[in-house]
């Protein structure tokens with residue numbers, strides 16, 4: 384079934400399309416086509432939706448139908464629109480692009496593109512030896528059918544031990560191995576949230592978590608994070624829980640994506656107690672918990688304050704080790720794990736045995752691998768911060784003491800426009816609105832420090848160049864933004 388966007392809806396999404404950078408140089412139809420491409424690039428206009436008929440959009444935008452006709456023609460020519468006479472026009476991406484894990488589009492053939500849309504490291508050198516060792520282990524499993532819905536016991540033991548070492552006693556039957564943390568979240572939501580259920584999330588938050596919630600048609604309320612540490616406002620967060628009594632809250636207390644904030648122990652304790660009092664289940668995403676920087680001491684795990692099985696913790700290998708491994712997990716009560724495993728059988732049965740064995744070998748080597756990752760991330764973060772201070776001193780950032788991203792407050796509501804302009808000079812950015820709802824957060828930009836320092840410095844140079852070009856395109860255009868977070 385194709386969904387459709389109405390003229391008035393698209394007009395609202397397009398906002399001040401006629402005032403986008405470079406506008407003075409291009410005719411109306413080209414500006415309109417460019418704005419639609421921008422919405423597609425930001426993921427704000429989905430792929431495969433039917434655009435309004437030309438007349439309807441012309442009326443909604445109060446422009447001539449000829450302009451819309453010309454814009455649609457250009458979009459067809461650039462491969463962003465498919466049309467069939469009598470049936471309408473659908474959004475698409477050109478054949479040379481793919482949709483990246485972030486939902487952003489990536490030209491396949493552009494090797495010069497510096498991709499700051501994805502916040503993940505390349506694989507560590509230990510990965511290949513771990514894969515070879517895993518292959519050696521495989522014969523131990525070949526005598527069985529290979530389906531282990533909660534995961535192979537060796538990996539569940541290793542993951543459970545890691546929690547116990549962090550001060551959260553955990554047995555292997557409290558662990559279910561998944562195909563990445565995102566899969567863990569999706570499974571937990573299937574089980575814990577009826578379609579249309581009420582959910583509280585941080586704003587900004589991880590875009591693919593928002594996508595998973597959207598798939599459950601969740602009704603989302605947000606808790607806005609401050610740029611400054613600690614980010615969460617205790618009164619507002621606890622008050623929000625008490626007022627909206629959500630079925631579920633999705634939180635990233637350990638080096639939050641994208642802000643990098645770390646929730647203090649006292650607030651963790653109060654959040655768990657309040658959630659229990661109002662009947663809210665907490666899903667705690669610990670994707671970045673292994674990556675404290677600057678000697679930062681971690682507060683106790685959020686689940687360590689839980690006495691009533693209110694907290695389900697999800698985590699995985701992607702950030703400290705490698706995203707391509709696709710290994711994550713859920714930590715919950717043993718009965719909850721059994722229910723998740725039963726739900727999973729209807730989805731994907733089990734995780735690949737070989738990949739789980741690779742994970743076992745990597746976890747056995749975790750202290751050395753993770754120490755090297757932290758050193759690498761610290762150096763890259765510092766290079767990024769220095770480049771930003773030199774080239775874009777008007778931007779405000781908090782220095783993240785862990786994780787892989789920093790969250791910058793820009794000198795205007797320009798994030799999407801900047802991302803579009805940066806794409807032209809070979810830098811892919813994930814603009815602020817991707818981390819929130821309803822097109823807010825235009826003043827913000829997430830910058831990961833997962834690429835080599837030289838790439839980060841080069842990227843900041845290119846971003847700075849196009850940022851000042853936006854000014855030359857007419858700064859007054861941005862004085863009255865359509866939406867500001």
Ligand SMILES: Cc1ncc(COP(=O)(O)O)c(C=O)c1O
Nearest residue numbers: 563564565589640670699701711
């Ligand atoms: C907060 C958060 N949760 C989940 C994920 C997805 O992780 P995985 O690759 O393990 O599915 C990410 C990856 O960026 C993330 O940042």
